[in-house]
Amino acid sequence: MIIAELLTAWRHHHQLSIRGAAERIGIPPSNLARIEKEGTMSSETMAVILRWQLEPWTV
Numbered sequence: 001m002i003i004a005e006l007l008t009a010w011r012h013h014h015q016l017s018i019r020g021a022a023e024r025i026g027i028p029p030s031n032l033a034r035i036e037k038e039g040t041m042s043s044e045t046m047a048v049i050l051r052w053q054l055e056p057w058t059v
Helices: 002-013 018-025 027-038 043-057
Strands: none
Touching: 002 018, 002 027, 002 043, 018 027, 018 043
């Protein structure tokens, strides 16, 4: 559930729609909507989100 809350806060902070945020992350908008609503995601979606979040730290 923490990831869902963080994603929602990030999306609101940047004034992004679910579609816009999903495009930035690289997941379908329906997946992001489900994460925000239910707090659940597949391991594949989790991997995409983690890769997106860690990219600035890679060399």
